[in-house]
Amino acid sequence: MGMRKSSYLSSLLSLTLIATLVFTTLPLFTGCSGANQNHDMKPVTFEDGQIIQRIPHDTKSFTQGLELISENVMAESSGMWGESAVTLYDKTTGKVRATHRLSDDEFGEGLTLVDNTLIQLTWQKGVAHTYSLPDLTPGPDFHYTGEGWGLCYDNDNRLLWRSDGSDTLTAHDPATFEEVQTLQVHENGQPVVQINELEMVQGNIYANLWHSEDIVVIDPKSGEVIARYHLSPLVALAETDNGQAFTKEQVLNGIAYDAQTNRFYLTGKQWPYTYVVELKAK
Ligand SMILES: [Ca+2]
Numbered sequence: 547m548g549m550r551k552s553s554y555l556s557s558l559l560s561l562t563l564i565a566t567l568v569f570t571t572l573p574l575f576t577g578c579s580g581a582n583q584n585h586d587m588k589p590v591t592f593e594d595g596q597i598i599q600r601i602p603h604d605t606k607s608f609t610q611g612l613e614l615i616s617e618n619v620m621a622e623s624s625g626m627w628g629e630s631a632v633t634l635y636d637k638t639t640g641k642v643r644a645t646h647r648l649s650d651d652e653f654g655e656g657l658t659l660v661d662n663t664l665i666q667l668t669w670q671k672g673v674a675h676t677y678s679l680p681d682l683t684p685g686p687d688f689h690y691t692g693e694g695w696g697l698c699y700d701n702d703n704r705l706l707w708r709s710d711g712s713d714t715l716t717a718h719d720p721a722t723f724e725e726v727q728t729l730q731v732h733e734n735g736q737p738v739v740q741i742n743e744l745e746m747v748q749g750n751i752y753a754n755l756w757h758s759e760d761i762v763v764i765d766p767k768s769g770e771v772i773a774r775y776h777l778s779p780l781v782a783l784a785e786t787d788n789g790q791a792f793t794k795e796q797v798l799n800g801i802a803y804d805a806q807t808n809r810f811y812l813t814g815k816q817w818p819y820t821y822v823v824e825l826k827a828k
Pocket residue numbers: 611612613697698743744745746800801802
């Protein structure tokens with residue numbers, strides 16, 4: 547009796563598992579006929595916004611910095627020892643326009659544009675590289691203390707904001723990279739740590755948090771997190787598009803804002819796509 551009951555339960559569990567697999571897998575293939583064959587997609591609405599388009603993304607790129615530097619051109623900084631680079635590519639096709647490899651002892655991190663110069667952080671070397679456009683011709687380096695994680699530029703106040711994995715953002719003078727001020731980031735009285743990639747959007751700082759599926763919006767005057775977006779539906783879509791489970795380091799990282807369309811370009815480390823997303827106003 548015990549065995550029969552166990553066998554019955556086992557069959558029931560198997561059927562439930564198969565049904566679950568069928569029902570969870572089916573919808574995933576209705577809008578996409580394969581990761582590298584069809585980039586079109588049906589818009590996906592989720593609680594905090596809508597995913598409306600996917601754009602090919604280099605799965606070798608360990609994304610650390612993402613910024614739209616003109617109407618059509620995306621700049622991306624990628625990390626990893628021996629593989630770090632800065633790359634310019636078409637924002638709709640992903641076609642590479644220019645790329646520059648870092649030396650093997652450098653780990654690329656955040657990047658941003660100041661006037662016509664790209665600035666790229668390195669993780670632990672205390673060096674920020676500069677490049678002129680459109681050819682990524684290297685210019686003079688900047689030097690700073692501490693780690694480099696994310697970088698964005700507040701053009702209105704002429705301030706570069708750098709994250710270092712802690713709850714502190716450091717503002718630098720864009721001409722000299724001298725430290726101007728620091729900002730403690732907090733939410734409901736608690737420090738917000740592991741702040742990673744950054745993006746300046748309409749006077750606020752949008753930030754990835756390392757190993758998190760959330761993007762937070764930081765008021766640069768107070769350090770208060772004034773909004774938090776939950777991007778787990780985007781991470782789930784990207785993982786499906788990837789065709790296999792993400793490793794624990796293939797995290798959401800990379801925010802570029804298109805002021806013309808009020809849309810965000812969001813990606814992750816070694817993701818197959820960058821996604822165009824409309825975020826709800828909060
Ligand atoms: Ca960015």
